Amino acid sequence: MTRTAHEVDSNADDVPHATAPELPSRFVTSIAFGTVLQPLNSSMIAVALVGIRTEFAAGTSVTWLVSALYLATAVAAPAMGRLADVFGPRRTSLAGFALVGLASAAAPFAPTVPALVACRVLIGIGTAAQYPCGVAMVRRAADRLRARSGNALASLAVCSQVSVALGPSLGGLLVGALGWSGVFWINVPLVVLGAAVMLRWGPADPPSPVGRGARARALLSVDPVGMALFTVSLTALMFWLLSLSEDPQWWWLAIAVPAAAATAWWSLRGEDPFLDVRLLGRSALSLTYLRTVVTYTAFYCVFYGFPQWLEESRGLGPVGAGLVVLPISAVGVVATLTANRLQRNRSHWLSLTIGSAALCAGGALLLVPGASAPIPLLLVIAAVLGLPNGFNNMGNQRAMYAVAPAWAMGAASGLYRTSQYVGANLAAAVLVLTFGARPTDAGLHRMGLAVAGIAAFLLVTAVYGTAVERHRAA
Template sequence: MTGPAALLARLRPRRRQPAPDDGFNRRLIAPMVLGSVLNPINSSMIAVALVPVGAAFGAPPAETAWLVTGLYLATAIGQPVIGRLVDTHGPRRLYLAGTALVGLAGLLGALAPSLGLLIAARVLLGLGTSAAYPAAMHLTRSEAERTGRSSPTGVLTVLAVANQTVAVVGPTLGGLLIGAGGWRTVFAVNVPLSLACLALGAARLPVTARRPDPADGGERPGRAERLDHLGIALFAVLLLALMLFLMKPGPARWYLPVLALLAAVAFALRERRARAPFIDLRALAGNRPLIATYLRQVLGYTAIYAFLYGYTQWLEEGRGLSAATAGLVLLPLSLTALAAAGASGRSPGVRGKLLVGSACQIAACAALLLVHANSPGALLIGVGVLAGVSQGLIGLGTQTALYHQADPATIASAAGLLRTFMYLGAMAASAANAAFFPHGATTAGLHQLALFMLGGAALLFLLTVPDRSLGRLGTPPRQRK
């Protein structure tokens, strides 16, 4: 176009294209964080309530232990299942339903007249608290797509630090609640927490349209998606048998690993044939970096939980410290974990976090071999500091890796599986502690546990070193080589 028309076109003000919103919706952070900490706070508070609960119902430790195990089992199974529902129906519905269930479970626990109902309340708590973390990861991914930010490091760091902080202060909070109103307050506190989540979630979480049913090719979006009920049931049997065996391994329970193996085979056959599988094993098999992240999660958290359980028990029994003094010795571990996650969270890189974290885990396990009943306090604290650095970096590193490696359409179910592998690590650690401390936490048993942890930490390091794909995570495309 030439002449006067072209001149007028040049002089006419051009309509600006709206710039993409590059700010994460901060209104989402409060419900995301508050909802996601419901699980760790209920996992940790119960530790100080087991003795008074046992006294109230005349139950031995073998029975009150189900208060811990019930929540672990429900969460390990519930996280990926509810995560799948979050991917399908959006985070709002599942977040509100899950946090409402937390309130009902807290009320049931506060009023429970028997240990059986109390265990049922813990199972319901496990299921209810399974919704918020997958919902938070789904929201984080949705906001990243909306704002154009591929690496929301700040939000991922806030989630990691908040969960670690609550896990640390949980026993202290539980002790204060029990001192103020008895052990039932550990359950009752979930009622106001649930109400706060419901209010924040209803006011701030976005209403999202349900995804079309993939089994129908997306042609009938109004139809409810078919759930792979058989696949979910087989997955639950697999996890239940495996975790029950890890809780108390022994020749007399040979049938549990056999049942787990049979369920695994049946699950694999089912998922390969299902039109809309619960876990798409073909897609997962093609995503080797994500499989490696799950392996790192179970290896890392096996050593993390083995250290927390075993070292704490040894400080009290092998070193002869009081519970309060042992807590003070472990306080630098907690503070270091939070500091490491908070400081490294500013960097979007993943490989460096995992390499340094696994190296510090190796150093912490090796340092345990130097610990004896008459070791100076500086050594006892120094071992905890090394373990704290590894805990903070590994936890944040695996969460960030999963965020970038998982299919955005299934980010919530992938995040749920990440929590499942964490609890598998916790169960493996519990079994290791029982094996190496059969008659109490002795120094010899601690050294054997340290060698077990050292093997897992070394595998974690060796799994991370050659994985060059980690170096590209969280960096802009133009910076990738």
Template sequence: MTVTDTTPTQDARRVPFRVSGSVATGSILQPLNSSMIAIAIVGIAAQFGPSSGIAWVISALYIATAVTAPMAGKLGSLLGARRVYLGGLALVALGSIAGLLAPSVGWLIFSRILVGIGTATQYPNAMTMIRGYAEKYDAQPRTAITTLAICSQAVVALGPTLGGLLVGAFGWQSIMWINLPIIAFSALAVVRFADVGFVGGSSVGHRQLLHSLDLAGVLLFLVLVSSTMLFLLSSTSEPLWWLLPVWALALAAFVQWEGRAPEPFIDVRALTRNRALGATLARTLLTYTAFYCVFFGVPQWLQYSRGMSATEAGLTMLPVAVVGIGSTMLASRIYRRHGARRTLAVGTCALLVGGLLLASVERSTAPIVVLLLVAAVLGIPNGFNNIGNQNLISSVTSVEEVGTAIGMYRTVQYIGANLSAVVLQATAGHIIGDDGLHRTGWFIAAAGVVLLVGVLTSRNMRDSRSSQVSAV
């Protein structure tokens, strides 16, 4: 199943902001919690000691979210998207309180797992609620998807700035309690505006629920994703080579089981048939690997090579967030008028230019204005690539499938985040200096070239179901 390169210029009725805005509120929790920790980790290590467990405070959330996101979308289609969304908010609240009271690193890791599971529910089920409303009231979800993208993806770049300010003023615990007012506001907004008439779900018994969830498939997927991410994390120091045969066996078993399951957790046969979805997920993996190289690499370089404090480094990254929000809004208009190919072409070209700037600017001696301009350029790809890829996923999946598909999109994103750690280790080492950032910039530029060639030559952006495209 493929999509066209262009979309109709005539606008249908839009999903109202009271709906898209309310379901988007909770989607900022995952990017905030995944990004603010990069600033807070120094304070956490100072309190609990720089043990090996500190690294798992970061990675625990990524692993928990990567595994849970597709299942959260499936649960939403079975039990109702709003119900699962609100249940996820409750888990985030529980994990945040546990983190505030954590007496040890192990307890803090456990709290981050709870937060990761909870934050995995918001985005897939927000997309399901948006698509459900659009289909029921004959509205186009494109503008709502833009709102969702701004509230989730652009906040990733804002996280270091906000985290730096919070940690500098209130200590590392502030990144936990800041979740609580956001959760309260999101729950009230969703209960008030996301009425139960369009969020799906049905009354299912426990036996039917267990059958529909395909627990064997979920377990195999857990082993597959966990072994992938654990190996990527270990490869930066001492690779756990024994995980490779575990990964290979899990992959083979998962594909075989899902190919025969009557109600598969992830329909691998549909992925094989739906080339547009598979291509979009592959493109997303490389895009986010490059993005997280910027996201993790530049703040470390600012502190190591420029001698900036956490707050100063966070503020220097602010243009990435500001431009990211603006580029998301502009990308939505370009997608509406010109389609996915041109939208993604702009995003990949900006990624290429940003990589070349990192590879060529005299960074340690460059004026702060130059650094801010470079950061601004690096904010462009995030908006365009997210709008293009997410609208493509929405256009090639049904309302029943979109939650699981977006969950897979998020899983690929988090695998890219861990893959970026491997890239940074290979290009820059543990302490990122000028030469290391120079090599990282060349990797980002090379990723931009590969993505641009793929976008321009893709056959999956031509022929499509016009009914789906006109709704995007």
């Protein structure tokens, strides 16, 4: 059967490149540097909330500093990916750096919590640009140099893993030295350094549209109407998910569903829509997004739920809980590197099978500890819980990269990122349902059952995917 040019291009990375070189390290460094900003900002804020609450006498409203970043990132990631496809990923990445730097410099002077939340929204938009732009630059550079992209994709995954885990520790040092504003000030030198590295070594973009008319046509090609409809549907969905923790507000769902239908209708009638429903018609890509949502629901349950239990029920405090969960990060980095090597010659389904099986085992182990559980046992459980992260992350990322068309890699990568943060908000609802008012031993065990159940579903899909791939090969 003859494949179209787009289909050939979209699956080019599936072909073994035994003799092809990896991307130059200078490209990888420049691309990976920016991707630390989002996970770092999502985790550093946790240790600053008490100081912000005290200074502004804000009460529970400070929780929007966490939710606003996830919401902004979930909406902005596909938009930034779409802009990267039109204007070039390096230009879009640099614009994101500038937005993060300006918002972070302004945040310490915010007079109210809503103003601080607005700064977090801008930071979320700016950091959302980095991952889809990074993947798009990887694809452009790999195609141009006829190089393998495995090391670059692994670097993106490792940077994300490490920065999420180190965020609370770094944030604690900054808050201790500079107060809560330190978690914002740190972004300023980071974005200056990141922009300098990007300008020096980042893969060049194709020529930009010139002239006011050309730029206006390029902006219109991003489809602002489709972007607005998608934003309304996803924002309403996120508000509904966040409301599940207290009193479910079903009217948000009544907004989300019609807005999603309108988004699909608008997409089908446009020649170059912001959210190409026809792209989601590629079953392999849409299933990858669905699997990513489910995977990250389990991941964020572990990432936020286990430390809460360690701190409150086990009585380790924030420092002790942070030290106990460090193996999640350390083992996750090793698993990421191992999965990257494994995928050089094997299918991504093998990584997903290993990751799902390990996640199932980790969820089952969460049924064991109680309030008096010994530290060595907790460290072993943390190490097992770190194992699936690298394999699942690399497997899903490689699956998306392999089946998404090269001409829409930025938008496809943005939707992949959005899938992760939809999972994060689903995890918040799961934690409320399992923990209740506080993380008790029984709540930890219920969370473990939920994680194990999710992992069992993922394992079935991975085994099925492996069987289908072998059948096709035969």
